[in-house]
Amino acid sequence: MTQSREFDVVIWGATGFTGGYVVDYMANAYSGSNLKWAIAGRNLEKLEALVGEKSIDGINVFQADAMDLDSMRELVQKTRVVLTTVGPYARYGSELVAACAEHGTHYCDLTGETHWMREMIEAHQQTAERSGAIIVPTCGFDSIPSDLGTYFLQREMVAKTGQASQHIKYRTRSFKGGFSGGTLDSMMAMMEKAETHPELLDAVADPYVLNFKERGLDGPDSNHAHYDADFDGWVAPFVMAAINTRVVRRSNELLGFMYGHDFRYDEGMFMGQGPKGAISANAAGMGIAAMNRLPRFRPVRELMQRFLPKPGEGPTPEQVENGHFEIELMAKGPTPADDLRVDVKGQQDPGYGATAKMLAESAVCLAQDELDVGGGFWTPASAMGDQLLKRLPDNAQVTFELHA
Ligand SMILES: NC(=O)c1ccc[n+]([C@@H]2O[C@H](COP(=O)([O-])OP(=O)(O)OC[C@H]3O[C@@H](n4cnc5c(N)ncnc54)[C@H](OP(=O)(O)O)[C@@H]3O)[C@@H](O)[C@H]2O)c1
Incomplete structure (x- = not known):
């Protein structure tokens, strides 16, 4: 456990597109509570303007630039999270x-x-173990619904049948949301680096890139539309699968193979039934294949950067407010009668409104909840599974409901 610090949570990047939504959530949910939180960023003027804009007078503000190691060290010693x-x-x-x-x-x-996550784990796992720092990447739409949905189903499956499910499928049922310049920049930055480090694309394609002890039975992500009898309809590849599936497989390893050594996990987008479903799934599959490949070419990247949102920009407030997501995960049981399904639902744009709430609750959980893990790199489910399954429905309108 970290020693006592001036603050419980510092939000670094508060002036960014997603950071602004995190600040809104924290101000609504935790102002006046016993949680001590502050905001930080590289630009003091922007931070002060944000305090006025969000009406969070009295909040502490810190300047810290990513390129200045001393400012990073100073920042992290002020706060528990x-x-x-x-x-x-x-x-x-x-x-x-x-x-x-x-x-x-x-x-x-x-x-x-x-x-990058793998690189960070390799570089700092032992230091974090020694210091007690609990480091949890991917606490937004990538990959909380996947990771906690799977953890939830496995907990239920073990309670029902005495054993874990050997295969869980994640299917988006419906979602509405946009993307920000920051998200686009992250994708472009990776493609740019891959030009000089082509091995990076192999790492990203590796279904077990985040596993260190053993590999499992899953192969590469699906890149084509297919009919899924378990969902009685057509499924297209899901663009976030390349992140989420790695996180879920890492959770299994970190949870001591609670899901089993022969556990399989995949993700896709449910596109509907009949010929219409087949056409939509194939069209979406082609779109995603193009989205994965085209940004590898510099002229395409330059074109996208000219016309798509810039860092700091994103969906409009109305679009964020009116967004939502609905995902169904299905766990195969030892017999078909034992199969289990959970609906994971969230309000607001999945990548920004809902993500801000999931990230903020993860931070508060790290600051205030009793966790069973020590220092090191974790996934949301392996570090905070039980706590977040309570916090998210109670506080963040992200629900997990079992159904037949
Ligand atoms: N996994 C998910 O579900 C999910 C969802 C949403 C976003 N994301 C990711 O979250 C990240 C942020 O996205 P966004 O759209 O919010 O991006 P953004 O609007 O561009 O915000 C980036 C933030 O980083 C700050 N920054 C840039 N350079 C810095 C430096 N040298 N030192 C300190 N701060 C610096 C910016 O400060 P200034 O304001 O001063 O420019 C800004 O606050 C991206 O990597 C995106 O992919 C993931």
Whole structure:
């Protein structure tokens, strides 16, 4: 456990697009509570303007630049937890992770950069174990619904049948949301780096890139539409699967193979039934294949950067407010009668409104809840599974409901 600190949670990146939603959530949910929180960023003027804009007078504000290691060290020693939305994480996040590991400060983020996560684990796992820093990446739409949905189903399956499910499938049922310049920048940054480090694309494609002890039975992510009898309809590849599936497989390892050594997990988008479902699934599959490949070419990246949102920009407040997500996960039981399904639902844009709430609750959980884990790199489910399954429905409108 970290020693006593001036603050419980510092939000670093508060002036960014997602950071602003995190600040809104914290101000609504935790102003006047016993939680001591503060905001930080690289630009003091912007931070002060944010205090006025969000009416959070009296909040403490700290300047800390990713490129200045001393400012990172100073920041992490003020607080029990750093919540960071400063991305691309592979570009801006390494010094912060190093400082948290060194000083025993808990940490949560929104990275989807699996190659960077592996690099950070390799570099700082032992230091974090020694200092007690609990470091939990991927605490947003990637990958909380996947990771906690799976953990929830396995807990139920073990209670019902005495054994874990050997195969869980995640299918998006419906979601509405946009994307921000920061998300786009993270994707572009990875493609740019891959030009000089092509091995990075192999790491990203590796279904077990985040496992260190053993590999399992899963192969590469599906890249084509297929009919899924368990959902009685057509399924297209899901763009976030390349992040979420790695996190779920890592959770299994960190939970001592609670899901089993022969556990399989995959993700897809449910596109409907009959010929219409087949056409939609194939069209979505082609779109996603293009989205995965085209940004590898510099001219395409330059074109996208010209016309798509810039860092700091994203969906409009109305779009964020009117977004939602609905995902169904299905766990195969020892007999078909034992199969279990959970609906995971959230209000507001999945990547920003809902993500901000999931990330903020993860930070508060790290600061205030009794956790069973020590220092090191964890996944949301392996570090905070039981606690978040309570916090998210109670506080963040993210629900997990079992159904037949
Ligand atoms: N996994 C998920 O579900 C999910 C969802 C949403 C976002 N994300 C990820 O979250 C990250 C942020 O996205 P976003 O759209 O919020 O990005 P954004 O609007 O561009 O915000 C980035 C933030 O980083 C700050 N920053 C940039 N350089 C810095 C430096 N040298 N030192 C300190 N701070 C610095 C910016 O400060 P200024 O304001 O001063 O420019 C800003 O506050 C991205 O990596 C994105 O992929 C993930």
